[in-house]
Amino acid sequence: MTPAATPSLDDPRALLRYLYDAAVQRALPLHNTAAHLPPPPKGRTLVIGAGKAGGAMAQAVEVLWPADAPLSGLVVTRYHHTPPRPDGLAERIEVVEASHPVPDAAGLAAAQRILELVRGLTSDDLVLCLISGGGSSLLTLPCEGLTLQDKQRINRQLLESGANILEMNTVRKHLSRIKGGRLAAACAPAQVVTLTISDVPGDDVSVIASGPTVADASTCAEALEILRRYGIEVPAGVKAKLESGALETPKPGDAGLAGHQTHLIATPQQSLEAAADAARALGLKAYILSDEIEGESREVGKVHAALARSTAQGRSSLEKPCVILSGGETTVTVRPRAEGQAKGRGGRAGEFCLGLAQALGGQPGVWALAADTDGIDGVEDNAGALVTPDTLVRAQALGLKVSDHLSRNDAYGFFEPLGDLVVTGPTHTNVNDFRAVLVR
Structure with a gap:
């Protein structure tokens, strides 16, 4: 702009x-990223992420990352939100597009690919996660017993209900296989550094894009209460799992998330x-x-x-x-x-x-x-x-x-x-x- x-x-x-x-x-990624980038690791650097700023954040990393240091990855952004690529800038991070605010099959496929990419990493590897608003819809991977069509319906109902972003994302985290810290847990034993642009009141990093790499203090019981409050139905099997706590997210203090870093680069x-x-x-x-x-x-x-x-x-x-x-x-x-x-x-x-x-x-x-x-x-x-x-x-x-x-x-x-x-x-x-x- x-x-x-x-x-x-x-x-x-x-x-x-x-x-x-x-x-x-003030909030453009290229203006805010350099001070928060970690040094290249001994092993691989894998860039993953999701959000409306995902394409611009990926390009900022490509510009700023040492040309002789390995860099690869996959980021998903909203349709038509990938910025034009500067002349001469090599594409080291793949950017794909998907639907927002209601998720679609492209977002589902991207989430599945990202979860596969982080498997088999070592302690010498670095995962750089780029997160911005919109990631909740763009990075969609329903929990067992929930279809994409179920997620689409629930998302539409939440959006039209008057629920605030904290309430919506509490539900989303507990109906996902990738949100609420689950993506970070899947990256173990690699180092995880998350760079995030805040789009939520209070800049709570566990709420931004439903916090895929951040521990989650909310509970299954709270998600159930929100669904009840707004009259939103989920399949009986999923409801039973929420009631039993089987869909609980990684909590603060979880050993699997120890040592991970999160930086707010724009607020x-x-x-x-x-x-x-x-x-x-x-x-x-x-x-x-x-x-x-x-x-x-x-x-x-x-x-x-x-x-x-x-x-x-x-x-x-x-x-x-x-x-x-x-x-x-x-x-x-x-x-x-x-x-x-x-x-x-x-x-x-x-x-x-x-x-x-x-x-x-x-x-x-x-x-x-x-x-x-x-x-x-x-x-x-x-x-x-x-x-x-x-x-x-x-x-x-x-x-x-x-x-x-x-x-x-x-x-x-x-x-x-x-x-x-x-x-x-x-x-x-x-x-x-x-x-x-x-x-x-």
């Missing part, structure tokens, strides 16, 4: 996009700080609310709107002109559709913007951008959307009602006719939600 030219303060749209780009730039907080620095360089005050905000997207939008309104009206401790920044991972609970109603389109960022626009009610002097840092909001072709002081007026002129679009989770259908979708294409990184509210 090429940085945009420095924007004018009189162009809020360009300014907000500039801050988003600054956040994404949501770092990207928010980069955006804040960019705003301050333009003469704006910048306030970071948190990089761990969770909850229903539309409700989080309303909270941001309340803060923006009070700031615009001089009733807040925040001083304008300013930009209010936040990150984290909100959720969208998909509402039941009326008979004959088309399925809504959109993701977390778009739904946040719908809730924000509705609550702002056309407040003068407030603009906002919300977008996913991977460049894809849900499963659409946009990263997110923009809200302006005249969003509601322009929508009314086109016969669009925020309430109607919220009722069917159709942010895309609202912002696309307005020309207010944020379209970036895949960014080749992923530090989750980015939100910026400009108050002048």
Whole structure:
């Protein structure tokens, strides 16, 4: 991604996009990998991994690894998320593509191949594992008694249930043969070093991509309770194994994971700080609310709107002109559709913007951008959307009602006719939600 030219303060749209780009730039793998690479081992170096940033992380390792040191491996990323290969860069790590957010046969095949690659390693060998958000779906290997079709159904139901990322990944870890530390255990006795880009609130490495190389403190009982809470069924045999603890994951202190290292190479907080620095360089005050905000997207939008309104009206401790920044991972609970109603389109960022626009009610002097840092909001072709002081007026002129679009989770259908979708294409990184509210 090429940085945009420095924007004018009189162009809020360009300014907000500039801050988003600054956040994404901070999280690109090539900028963050070198300091965390271990020295080449006596034996082989095998690179494995999964995630939306997987292709870019693999290329960063290829650029930085000594040319005379052996290097091979396999990484899986999302369809269309492999970055263009720089001229002259030898391909030493194979990158394959699979489906996200619902797994497919390509992801299953990749997971099987990765598990085979790590078998038969020695204590002289190094496994370098590259992990980023999206890996839970991309690295799918169902437990015994569960089919790929079962996993696809369970994944869809989790995604539409309103479950947060910790809950979803607790379930995923216990229904897998490769997640929740199981991949690391399969690498023994090789040294394992995991480099990870965080896309989860709190940067818990055991949650990112369901922690395939990290010990897991969650339990089968917790996974069962989450499935019960959201009304999600699993085959009777699998349920019985969860109840008995037969599907338990390697726990902290497990001897099989001793000596393994994990390094966070990029985090949501770092990207928010980069955006804040960019705003301050333009003469704006910048306030970071948190990089761990969770909850229903539309409700989080309303909270941001309340803060923006009070700031615009001089009733807040925040001083304008300013930009209010936040990150984290909100959720969208998909509402039941009326008979004959088309399925809504959109993701977390778009739904946040719908809730924000509705609550702002056309407040003068407030603009906002919300977008996913991977460049894809849900499963659409946009990263997110923009809200302006005249969003509601322009929508009314086109016969669009925020309430109607919220009722069917159709942010895309609202912002696309307005020309207010944020379209970036895949960014080749992923530090989750980015939100910026400009108050002048």
